[in-house]
Amino acid sequence: MERNPESLTETSVVKFKNQDFRSLRDRCLSRGQLFLDDTFPAEASSIGQKLLKGKHLSKLEWKRPQDLSEEPPHFILEGASRFDIQQGKAGDCWFLAALGSLTQNPQCLQKILMDQSYSHQYAGIFRFRFWQCGQWMEVVVDDRLPVIGKNFLFVHPRRGNQEFWPCLMEKAYAKLLGSYSRIHYGYLPDALVDLTGGVVTIVNLHSSPSNLLMAVKTAVKAGSMVACATPKGLTDESEVMENGLVSQHAYTVTGAEQIRYQKGWEEIIRLWNPWGNTEWKGRWRDGSQEWEETLDPRKSQLYENKDNGEFWMSCQDFQENFSCLFICNQIPIALDHGVTPNERWRQMMFKNQVISGNMAGGQGRDPQYLFGVQEPTDGNNVVVAFTITSQSLKTEEDIFPLQFQVFKVDPQFQKFQERLPPAFFSPFRNAAQGIDYVSKCNFTKSFHLSPGTYVVVPSVHRKEVKFLLRIFLKMPDKDRNPSSSFNFRALKGSLSENESQNSIFYRYVDQGLDIDATQLQKLLNQEFLTGSPGDTFSLDQCQSIVALMDLKVNGRLDQYEFARLWSRLIHCQDVFQNMQRSPGVLLSSDLWKVIESTDFLSGIFIGNELLSLMTLRYSDNAGRVSFPSLVCFLIRLETMAKAFRNLSRDGKGVYLTEMEVRHLPLPEPGTVPGYNLLIQFQGTFFSPGY
Secondary structure, three states: OEOOOEOOOOOOEEEHHHOOHHHHHHHHHHHOOOOOOOOOOOOHHHOOHHHHOOOOHHHEEEEOHHHOOOOOOEOOOOOOOHHHOOOOOOOOHHHHHHHHHHOOOHHHHHHHHOOOOOOOOOOOEEEEEEEEOOEEEEEEEEOOEEEEOOEEOOOOOOOOOOEOHHHHHHHHHHHHHOOHHHHOOOOHHHHHHHHHOOEEEEEEHHHOOOOHHHHHHHHHHOOOEEEEEOOOOOOOOOOEOOOOOEOOOEEEEEEEEEEEEOOEEEEEEEEEOOOOOOOOOOOOOOOOHHHHHOOOOOHHHHOOOOOOOEEEEEHHHHHHHOOEEEEEEOOOOOOEOEOOOOOOEEEEEEEEEEEOHHHOOOOOOOOOEEEEEOOOOOOOOEEEEEEEOHHHOOOOOOOOOOEEEEEEOOHHHOOOOOOOOHHHOOOOOOOOOOEEEEOOOEEEEEEOOOOEEEEEEEEOOOOOEEEEEEEEEEOOOOOOOHHHOOOOOEEOOOOOOOOOHHHHHHHHOOOOOEEOHHHHHHHHHHHHEEOOOOOOOOHHHHHHHHHHHOOOOOOOEEHHHHHHHHHHHHHHHHHHHHHOOEOOEEEHHHHHHHHHHOHHHOOOOOOHHHHHHHHHHHOOOOOEEOHHHHHHHHHHHHHHHHHHHHHOOOOOOOOOOHHHHHOOOOOOOOOOOOOOOOEEEOOEEEOOOO
């Protein structure tokens, strides 16, 4: 029985087919020759019969990039981008959509592409790295590409662009799998795992989380790869439908936003098609009426009317026209309780495992892998992921050859240290149920398991299979910094009808007729918040509120000043309760609507630059805003607007004496370092240069 899983460490790079890039390149340079790869020759066998049917084989040639154009070739020019990719004759959109998503994470992409060039030490040889069953595999290729005439057979550079990294990377992946035909149709999760070594979460869009927009935004912000697929059409081929989408096709998800439209808001999502020139024709398409009518100030940043395969569509249309959303991250991402990419997970990894078909015939003979769940946690807390090598599939049509079950181990069987006996696997024993997905090379299943000891038992029914097993266990995050906690306290439903603001004020005043920041902190946390300990009003926040509402500038609030504050607090409470997506939590993407719904901010328009900065200041790393943070944000915004109006003589700027500057309600030190905040109020600007 496996008891000692390997720790999660940086694995060494394995040379595919024992080809060492540096020695091969240096040999070519010393001889003045260009590399010829005899392990993936420039022959029909490297393409495969599936893709050669109907082609004019007599006209098929293999040429290097410098022989295909008068312009000098480049490996990468001005950075790698998804727009460098143009799909060719192979149906490998599943790989290219994953690659397009990887370009949004330059740091991860660079680990695969490395520093290569057509100008420095060029010898016709290039290398790429792919993750295979727990280790990185380095694949070298020569740069001869299959063409008919001057037309590329597979991925080709964008028109007017001589960047060849996508063409060469596609060739390296085809070599890794065996031929170009082996990448003709495949599964998005396989490509996502091969490019990152991560684990894939699959989202059924017909029963997706209530806040799909936030799920996508948070996943992209966390550096995850995000892609999606359309369902199968009337035939087995990918075909362009009337709405501009392609059936049975993979797309990259490149963004998601909430945009101001007409009198409300609309959630939109941005996609990229590896074909490069076929786009959505429905609402929010390029050149649509929706883009013409929107008054959102971010329009120029979000929207470009270009024929580059990228387009926007509403989240509703997205869910109606796409079948699955795939999110790949180094750790599982939980969608059942909101996207929480910073959850703590422990990983057990079992490499180079082998199971033979002759082992079948009873679960007592199959390999067994024990793990334990120590404490109860919310949502899915165990993810079991099997990955097999492509060499375990004898034919291109093979499906995943392995199955597995998870059983809870009864106390009477926990004494067995080597193997559970056959008696454990009685016909009446039920396996744990979970949500799963199966691709060609990956089988992943998520569970919500109670504390106890469990065993994973894989099985096959015919041939020998080599595999990697990873078991991800969610850990209770007791040490998480409270400032980033998602355990926000909820707002009370309403304040006591029998108690006036004056009686509340006097109840918290120790002596005298005013209240300080410490007393205000106690008042706010007891009168407005309820539930388990979580995000509350801090002393710093209360000191800031006092400074903003203190008309006498004495560091305290009298009864009149408290009354002004109280009316704003009640209004903030109403707005928060109407806008919150879950108890105690408001999404930063909803701050536009919050501002528009706040009566004491009437007439104030905030620019996108400032809103982005304030989002960073007042939300946590998952884009969530607590009630205390919202109060500080709205009151500060109102005070800054009034300061500008009172101090501006011409409505265009503010001219202050040194003494006046000292009395401005500036942000706390360090909250927005290095930024020049900009607020626009109906055409006027306030730029204090913090």
